[in-house]
Amino acid sequence: MSSPIRNKRYRIVSYEEAIPSVKKIYDDTKKKFQLPFVLNWFKCQGDNPTLLAGNWAKLKSTLMEGDIPKVLKQLIIYNVSKERGCDYCSKAHGIFVDSLSEEISPNKDFIVTENIYATIIPESYRIAVKVVTKAALHHADITDSDFQELEDAGFDYAEIQELMAQADLANMLNTIADISGIKIDSELIEVCS
Amino acid sequence: MDILSTKYRITYEAFSKLSGRINKARNIEELVLVISKNLKYLIDFRVFRMSIVLDNNAHSFSFFAKNGSKLEMNKLSSFETNLLEHKIPIRHSVIPDKFNEFIDTTLLNNPVFWGWFIERDTLNISATILSDDIKVFTKMDIDIMHLLVDSFCIKYQQLYLSKQLTLKNKSLKSALKLIEEKKKEIEKILGQQQNVIIDKTKEVKLKNTQLLEISSINAHNLREPLSRILGLIEISEHYNPDQLNEHILKHIRTSAIDLDNVLKKVVKKSEKQY
Structure with a gap:
């Protein structure tokens, strides 16, 4: 059994010390993310099974399920986290964009919404990343023309709702990651190195 | 990469x-x-x-x-x-x-x-x-x-x-349905024709029976008075006119009336039949 990791703010509850209901959620996260370990973002919520269950349900249905490609959703979460300066989420979701972090991270100037990758990322992705990042960081500034831009890019109503849901998901992910003070998972770095 | x-x-x-x-x-x-x-x-x-x-x-x-x-x-x-x-x-x-x-x-x-x-x-x-x-x-x-x-x-x-x-399956099915309907129609016509044949056969059988009856009348009922008349004519040579008038003509009349009645019966039966 590994010794519990102490954290100044939220306690990191390891798989071994988790109660059965929390263990069940941990297992589900491993299955869904196809990872052999539990991410710190979940482990830091292991002391409150109710909140963990709710937050996992939100994350799962918003990010892991639906019609929009996961890579686009991960790009959105990555971009919001990077622009907000959430270290944990920008690193984790950069890795999740199918190891795109190798392309993205070394380039300090890379901003998905700009045109560096204009020829390789379809325009629909770039517009979605741009508009949803705005919704996450400056939701009061969102206008009808932002919605029109998404429609013009070919997204229908259901897809637009699914895209916008990434904004509040990113905010939840960033908030919990930042206030809990968690660090990027060493296992995640190892798996992807 | x-x-x-x-x-x-x-x-x-x-x-x-x-x-x-x-x-x-x-x-x-x-x-x-x-x-x-x-x-x-x-x-x-x-x-x-x-x-x-x-x-x-x-x-x-x-x-x-x-x-x-x-x-x-x-x-x-x-x-x-x-x-x-x-x-x-x-x-x-x-x-x-x-x-x-x-x-x-x-x-x-x-x-x-x-x-x-x-x-x-x-x-x-x-x-x-x-x-x-x-x-x-x-x-x-x-x-x-x-x-x-x-x-x-x-x-x-x-x-x-x-x-x-x-x-194609749909059109085959509808063709099959049409064939089935036509088959039923033909079966119905055949059934009706069979009934007609049965009725006609019954009718012919009945007529045959009636014809046999008429033949039987011809054979027996007509023969009997006619034989009597022929017999009386045969023996009439041996009688004088008075005797003939008294004994033979009376019987010939009776037999002729009998013959007439039988003939009327035959005509009546034939008329009934046709």
Whole structure:
């Protein structure tokens, strides 16, 4: 059994010390993310099974399920986290964009919404990343023309709702990651190195 | 890692999702909807058009960047006829008039028109794309476009043939139903004719019986008074006129009346019968 990791703010509850209901959620996260370990973002919520269950349900249905490609959703979460300066989420979701972090991270100037990758990322992705990042960081500034831009890019109503849901998901992910003070998972770095 | 690999990494999930949805499409309408909804995750374009020659008919599908699609039958444009005939790819800035039906081409920034001939088993396909500086289609997208055309056309052929088969089955079923109805009609007519034959046979049998009866009357009832008359005539030679008048004529009259009665009976029976 590994010794519990102490954290100044939220306690990191390891798989071994988790109660059965929390263990069940941990297992589900491993299955869904196809990872052999539990991410710190979940482990830091292991002391409150109710909140963990709710937050996992939100994350799962918003990010892991639906019609929009996961890579686009991960790009959105990555971009919001990077622009907000959430270290944990920008690193984790950069890795999740199918190891795109190798392309993205070394380039300090890379901003998905700009045109560096204009020829390789379809325009629909770039517009979605741009508009949803705005919704996450400056939701009061969102206008009808932002919605029109998404429609013009070919997204229908259901897809637009699914895209916008990434904004509040990113905010939840960033908030919990930042206030809990968690660090990027060493296992995640190892798996992807 | 080169740019192309990165592009494939980005679009891999979208393409794999699209392939799954193409496979699951249960009819042509669903297939077109799946393509229309997912193209934006794979390539940038203003209009993407595929024309498939199948069963000597041209099936054309136009997809628009702003979602939506249009299906046309036997409406090949001259650029498509040329592509299908000469099989030489196209890339130039002269936009065929056909695209004005779908989009205001004057609003495009540096439009580019692309075209390819693609041959898949028994299918001849023309794939064309209209792009511009905003919706940029590049050489890097050609492989993805070819994969997409492959998946779409194979599924479309499968759904089309299955639809044709269903239609043929339907028309066979209705022909079978018609045959069944005609068979029933014939059976009914045959049944009616059989009844007529039975009735007629009964009638003939009855007439035969009546004829036999008449013959029997002829044989017995007529013979008896007639024999009596002949016998009386025979013995009349041995009687004088007074004796004849007293003993024989009286009996001849009685026998003649009997004969007359029998004849009347026969006539009456015959009249009854006919």
